[in-house]
Amino acid sequence: xxxxxxxxxxxxxxxxxxxxxxxxxxxxxxxxxxxxxxxxxxxxxxxxxxxxxxxxxxxxxxxxxxxxxxxxxxxxxxxxxxxxxxxxxxxxxxxxxxxxxxxxxxxxxxxxxxxxxxxxxxxxxxxxxxxxxxxxxxxxxxxxxxxxxxxxxxxxxxxxxxxxxxxxxxxxxxxxxxxxxxxxxxxxxxxxxxxxxxxxxxxxxxxxxxxxxxxxxxxxxxxxxxxxxxxxxxxxxxxxxxxxxxxxxxxxxxxxxxxxxxxxxxxxxxxxxxxxxxxxxxxxxxxxxxxxxxxxxxxxxxxxxxxxxxxxxxxxxxxxxxxxxxxxxxxxxxxxxxxxxxxxxxxxxxxxxxxxxxxxxxxxxxxxxxxxxxxxxxxxxxxxxxxxxxxxxxxxxxxxxxxxxxxxxxxxxxxxxxxxxxxxxxxxxxxxxxxxxxxxxxxxxxxxxxxxxxxxxxxxxxxxxxxxxxxxxxxxxxxxxxxxxxxxxxxxxxxxxxxxxxxxxxxxxxxxxxxxxxxxxxxxxxxxxxxxxxxxxxxxxxxxxxxxxxxxxxxxxxxxxxxxxxxxxx
Numbered sequence: 001x002x003x004x005x006x007x008x009x010x011x012x013x014x015x016x017x018x019x020x021x022x023x024x025x026x027x028x029x030x031x032x033x034x035x036x037x038x039x040x041x042x043x044x045x046x047x048x049x050x051x052x053x054x055x056x057x058x059x060x061x062x063x064x065x066x067x068x069x070x071x072x073x074x075x076x077x078x079x080x081x082x083x084x085x086x087x088x089x090x091x092x093x094x095x096x097x098x099x100x101x102x103x104x105x106x107x108x109x110x111x112x113x114x115x116x117x118x119x120x121x122x123x124x125x126x127x128x129x130x131x132x133x134x135x136x137x138x139x140x141x142x143x144x145x146x147x148x149x150x151x152x153x154x155x156x157x158x159x160x161x162x163x164x165x166x167x168x169x170x171x172x173x174x175x176x177x178x179x180x181x182x183x184x185x186x187x188x189x190x191x192x193x194x195x196x197x198x199x200x201x202x203x204x205x206x207x208x209x210x211x212x213x214x215x216x217x218x219x220x221x222x223x224x225x226x227x228x229x230x231x232x233x234x235x236x237x238x239x240x241x242x243x244x245x246x247x248x249x250x251x252x253x254x255x256x257x258x259x260x261x262x263x264x265x266x267x268x269x270x271x272x273x274x275x276x277x278x279x280x281x282x283x284x285x286x287x288x289x290x291x292x293x294x295x296x297x298x299x300x301x302x303x304x305x306x307x308x309x310x311x312x313x314x315x316x317x318x319x320x321x322x323x324x325x326x327x328x329x330x331x332x333x334x335x336x337x338x339x340x341x342x343x344x345x346x347x348x349x350x351x352x353x354x355x356x357x358x359x360x361x362x363x364x365x366x367x368x369x370x371x372x373x374x375x376x377x378x379x380x381x382x383x384x385x386x387x388x389x390x391x392x393x394x395x396x397x398x399x400x401x402x403x404x405x406x407x408x409x410x411x412x413x414x415x416x417x418x419x420x421x422x423x424x425x426x427x428x429x430x431x432x433x434x435x436x437x438x439x440x441x442x443x444x445x446x447x448x449x450x451x452x453x454x455x456x457x458x459x460x461x462x463x464x465x466x467x468x469x470x471x472x473x474x475x476x477x478x479x480x481x482x483x484x485x486x487x488x489x490x491x492x493x494x495x496x497x498x499x500x501x502x503x504x505x506x507x508x509x510x511x512x513x514x515x516x517x518x519x520x521x522x523x524x525x526x527x528x529x530x531x532x533x534x535x536x537x538x539x540x541x542x543x544x545x546x547x548x549x550x551x552x553x554x555x556x557x558x559x560x561x562x563x564x565x566x567x568x569x570x
C-alpha cells in the first residue's frame with residue numbers, strides 16, 4: 001500500500017508526457033503541411049526555378065501560421081531520383097523546439113500534470129499524517145538503547161513551535177572614488193515552545209519549556225584604495241545576545257546567559273602585477289559571557305590571522321594559498337542546563353561552559369587549467385563542539401563538550417568539454433581526521449567522496465540531458481564511540497528552457513542502486529551503558545522531482561543572500 005500513491009503519480013506523469021509528445025508531433029506535422037502548401041502556391045505564381053527576395057516575401061505571405069513568417073525559408077536540395085541527381089526547391093520552417101512546443105496544444109498534458117502534482121502532494125500529506133501508524137508497524141528506522149540486557153526504543157513525540165522575527169537597516173556608499181563603506185544594524189527575536197514527551201509503559205510525561213533569544217548585531221565595513229596596487233580593508237562587528245530558558249507551567253526562569261562579542265578586522269591587499277596578488281590581515285575577537293545562574297562572568301580573547309595569495313606563473317597553471325578562521329557559537333539548546341528525559345536510561349542536558357569553536361583553515365590549490373585542480377586543506381580547532389555522554393549516579397546525560405580536532409583533506413576536481421555539447425565533471429577527495437580531549441586517546445576517522453556528472457546540451461535546442469553519480473563513505477570519530485555513514489545516489493534528468501529563458505522546466509529521477517550497503521549507525525559505549533542508532537540511506541524506489549519556474553520580469557534573476565548577517569544560533 002505504501003507504493004500505491006507513487007504508482008498513481010508515475011502513471012499520471014506518463015500520461016501527461018505521452019499526451020504532450022503526441023500534441024508536439026501533431027503540431028510539427030501541421031507546420032510541415034503549412035510550409036509545403038505555401039511553397040506550392042508560390043511556385044504556381046512564379047514558375048521560374050529561381051529564388052529571389054520577392055519569392056521569399058510571397059512565400060511567407062502565403063503562410064497561415066504567423067509564428068513562421070520570420071523564420072520560414074526556401075532551400076535548394078539535391079536528391080537522387082531514378083538513379084539521377086535532381087535539384088529541387090524545399091520549404092523549411094526553421095523553428096526551434098520551443099516554438100513548436102508553444103504552438104502545440106498542451107492543455108490536456110498540463111491538466112494531467114497538475115492532477116499528478118495534486119495527487120503527489122495529497123499522497124505525501126496522507127503518508128505524513130499516518131506516520132505514527134507506520135512507525136508502529138515497523139516501517140521506519142529509529143534509535144535503540146541497550147541497557148541491563150534490555151532494548152529500549154527512542155521516542156519521537158517531541159513537539160516544537162517557533163517564532164522568528166528579524167528587522168534590519170542597511171547602508172552602502174562610496175566617497176571620493178576611494179573610500180567604500182557599508183553598514184548593517186540587525187535585531188533578531190527568536191522564541192521556541194518545546195514540549196518534551198517521555199513515554200514509560202502506558203504513561204506519557206510532558207515537560208514544557210520556553211526558550212527566548214534577543215539578538216542585536218552592528219556591522220561596519222570599509223576599504224580604501226591607496227592606488228592601483230594597494231588597498232586597505234577594515235571591518236568591525238558588535239553583537240549583544242541574551243539567552244533564557246523557562247518552565248512554561250510554573251513561569252520559572254531555569255537558565256539565562258548574556259553575551260557580548262566584539263570582532264575587529266584589518267587587512268592590506270597588494271597587487272604589483274596582473275598575475276599576482278596577496279592579502280594580509282588579522283581578526284581580534286573578544287567574547288564576554290555572563291551566566292546569571294552561576295554568577296560567573298568569563299572573557300575570552302582570540303587573535304585570528306588572515307592571509308590570501310594568488311600567483312599565475314604561466315597561462316596553464318595558477319597557485320593559491322589561503323589561511324583564515326571562522327567561528328561557531330553554541331546555540332541555546334547546547335548551553336542551557338535544562339534537562340529532560342529522552343528514554344528509560346538517557347537524559348539530555350546542555351553545557352553552560354561551552355566555548356565558541358574557532359576553526360583554523362590552511363588551504364593550498366594547484367590548478368592546471370583545463371586539466372585538473374588539486375586541493376589540500378588542513379584545519380584544526382581546540383574547542384570543537386561535539387556530543388558527550390556523562391554518567392552521574394543512576395543517570396546518563398547526553399550533553400556537549402569542547403575537544404581538539406584535526407582534519408586533512410586531499411581532493412581533485414575536473415571539468416571537461418568533450419565536444420558536441422557533451423560536458424563531464426567530477427569531484428573526488430579523501431579525508432582523514434581525529435578528535436581527542438587533552439591527553440585522552442586520539443580517535444581516528446576517514447571519508448571517501450566521489451561526485452561525477454555527465455551533461456549533454458543538445459545542439460541548436462534548449463534541451464539538455466543529465467546523469468550523475470554520488471558516493472560518500474564516512475567513518476567518523478567520536479569521543480566515546482564511532483559513527484558510520486554510507487550514501488550513494490544515481491540521478492538522471494532532463495531540462496528545457498522555454499519562452500526565451502523565462503520558463504525553465506526540469507525533470508530529475510533518482511534510481512535505486514545497490515553497489516554499497518548504505519547502512520548507517522551511531523554507537524556510543526560507556527561502562528554499563530550502550531547507545532546505538534541504526535539507519536538506512538538506501539533509495540528504495542524511483543523518485544521523480546519536477547521543477548517549473550517562470551520569470552515575470554526582464555533580464556536575469558538574482559538571488560538575495562544575507563546569510564552572513566545573522567548567526568544561526570537557535
